[in-house]
Amino acid sequence: MKILKLAAALTVMLAATTTAWSADKYPERAIRLVVPFPAGSTTDTMARFLSDQVRADLGQTLVVENKAGAQGSIAAAEVSRATPDGYTLLVGTNSTQSANIHLFKKLSYDPAKDFTAITQFSMNPLVLVVRPDLPVTNLREFLDYAKSQPGQLNYGVGNTGSLAAVQMLKSITGIDAMDIQYAGTPQAITDLIAGRLDFMITDISVTKPYIEAGKLRALGVTPIKTTSALPGVPTLAEAGLTGYEFVAWGGLFAPAGTDPVIVDRINKAFVKALNSPQAAEFFSKQGLEPTPRTPADFADYVTAQTDMWGKLLADAGQPKK
Known part of the structure; x- marks a missing residue:
């Protein structure tokens, strides 16, 4: 019995040592970045640049894979089931990590429990x-036109x-319009x-x-302030919707249980890239603002955002599907 217990203890110690060694060697092969929206979307473009x-x-090479559909749930569910070794990561957004839990009655992943923020x-x-x-030609004319054709x-x-964002617009103004769902933004723009x-x-x-x-x-x-990406275009608040403010966000997540050493390694690499002059130029042209955070700060931000999205969608009267 003592021999069996000793063997079991040695096995646990060997596994822990092997995991630590693997983490120290990370990365040793290509890394997958799973994007929950189609090629050409903002999330995709940002992921490929970074x-x-x-x-x-x-x-190592980072391979971007697009897994669009169900407001990002398909991609998020896939990554949530991946081995937590740092080689499969999710480019998550407010959709996958904060909003979907309030939009779907049944979600095939748990945004809070199944991921580690990077x-x-x-x-x-x-x-x-x-x-x-x-x-x-302006917001007032648009609202008048929409109200004339409920x-x-x-x-x-x-x-x-x-x-x-549209639900907030509808809630504030009382306009009535029908939503058409798409797998991603590029198809809708077309x-x-x-x-x-x-x-x-x-x-x-x-x-x-x-x-x-x-x-x-x-x-x-x-946003509450105008953006240099579209000079001359007012904020919706300036155009007449007092108090209207909305921004989306994106970031990087690993499956829950990923070694903190690996999470820290990935964080440092991306934070360095986000703070570079190249990133400043890229994000400015895209109308985005780079917002690097530590894993702990990002995790706290996502938690707060999840609460905010719950209130936002409830106030907008958005039912769960």
Whole structure:
């Protein structure tokens, strides 16, 4: 019996030693970054940029994989079940980590228990855009037009940021419009430009080229302050919606149980990249704000955001699906 107990103890010690050794050697092969939205989305573009920036620091290739659908739940569920060894990570957002728990009656992962926060990437201001032939040129005209046709206008939803931002607009103004769900924002933008949708509140980074080309019309941005990415476009609060303020966010997560040594290694590499001049230029052009955090700070932020999203969606009258 003593021999068996000794053997068991040695096995545990060997496993712990092996894990520590593996963590110290991390990374020894390519790392997967699973993005919960399609190629061309803001989250995807940001993930690919940062992957290139940290490659030299980590000494390994980072492979970005898009797993779109169900407001990011498909990707998040996959990563939640992955081996917690640092080689499969989630580029999570307010959708996957804070909003979905309040949107779905049954969620195939637990945002709080199944993940370890690594670092925030960005704060993402949004913009209200309309199809170019909609007969409005500013927010007041848009609201008057929408109220004159209750229930007749439609809008695209590619992520929960878009959903909540429009729900807030509807709650404040009383307009009635129908949502059309998409796997991601790029597909919705395509339909908006083609005239199959009337409006959206969505990421500046994916709409800016079309706004500048005259294919979409911007009526207002969602932060409390104007953004240099869209000079001349007022905030929605400035345009008449007193108190309106909304931003989305994105960041990096590992499966729960990932060794803290590995989490710290990844955090340092991405924080360094986020603080670089290259990142400052990239994020500015995208209309984003780099927001690096420690794992502990990011975990606290996500917890607070989850509470905020619960209140926001409840106040907007958004039912669970």
